[in-house]
Amino acid sequence: MRKTLIAGNWKMNKTPKEAIEYIQLIKNQVDREDVEVVLCPPYLVLQLAVEETRGTHIKIGAQNMYYEDKGAYTGEISPMMLKEIGVDYIIIGHSERRSIFKETNEMVNRKLLKAIEHQLTPIVCVGESLKQRQEKVTIDYIRMQIKIAFKGVSEAEAKKTIVAYEPLWAIGTGKYASKEQAEEVCGAIRKLIADLYNDDVSQQVRILYGGSVTSKNANDFFTQKNIDGGIIGGSSINEDFISLVNYGH
Numbered sequence: 480m481r482k483t484l485i486a487g488n489w490k491m492n493k494t495p496k497e498a499i500e501y502i503q504l505i506k507n508q509v510d511r512e513d514v515e516v517v518l519c520p521p522y523l524v525l526q527l528a529v530e531e532t533r534g535t536h537i538k539i540g541a542q543n544m545y546y547e548d549k550g551a552y553t554g555e556i557s558p559m560m561l562k563e564i565g566v567d568y569i570i571i572g573h574s575e576r577r578s579i580f581k582e583t584n585e586m587v588n589r590k591l592l593k594a595i596e597h598q599l600t601p602i603v604c605v606g607e608s609l610k611q612r613q614e615k616v617t618i619d620y621i622r623m624q625i626k627i628a629f630k631g632v633s634e635a636e637a638k639k640t641i642v643a644y645e646p647l648w649a650i651g652t653g654k655y656a657s658k659e660q661a662e663e664v665c666g667a668i669r670k671l672i673a674d675l676y677n678d679d680v681s682q683q684v685r686i687l688y689g690g691s692v693t694s695k696n697a698n699d700f701f702t703q704k705n706i707d708g709g710i711i712g713g714s715s716i717n718e719d720f721i722s723l724v725n726y727g728h
């Protein structure tokens with residue numbers, strides 16, 4: 480059984496003061512034993528978030544990292560730093576990193592290998608643009624993203640990696656994929672993983688859907704056969720996150 484995972488990607492939102500107030504407000508209500516809840520606040524808030532959620536089931540993730548341990552990389556953050564302060568998860572290759580900060584598939588691959596080396600649980604994001612969907616190349620494009628991202632990743636590590644399907648046209652737009660569209664692509668991703676590795680790996684990998692998920696549509700997505708949870712932007716930084724985490728209740 481794959482455990483449902485709900486990750487809140489706060490993006491560049493909330494100052495440390497706002498973040499702590501918010502975590503104090505929601506933490507008891509999003510603390511579920513049967514669902515893995517991961518908060519991914521900005522770097523500056525990570526340590527405070529680790530401390531504030533101690534004693535709960537809530538885990539903390541970072542939104543990005545660099546693929547070297549240390550050195551002359553001005554402005555970057557290393558996986559060792561994240562690990563030392565108690566961060567457990569890392570979002571890799573979010574579409575905003577790819578489009579705004581020009582991250583390539585090769586960089587995503589290097590980050591994935593580095594995260595694994597430091598025992599951070601990776602959430603690797605993939606997804607097509609509206610144009611690619613219209614041209615019906617969604618699965619081909621995602622196959623290429625996944626193939627490059629997983630290059631050199633062992634079977635044992637692949638099983639523990641989380642894949643997030645986030646169609647670009649659904650991020651922050653309020654235009655979410657239908658549950659059938661999301662399930663179709665998440666199912667195809669599972670098949671791609673089976674082709675790259677084997678059925679055992681593909682049955683263990685957790686696949687999330689992201690893109691305009693709210694408390695209103697969460698249950699539709701999270702009850703699909705191949706969707707094991709979600710990665711949430713807008714609805715993770717306000718109280719809607721409480722209802723969202725308690726989907727189906």
Ligand SMILES: O=C(CO)COP(=O)(O)O
Pocket residue numbers: 488573645649650651652653689690691692710711712713714
């Ligand atoms: O990018 C996302 C999560 O990583 C999705 O963002 P929204 O939920 O705001 O559409």
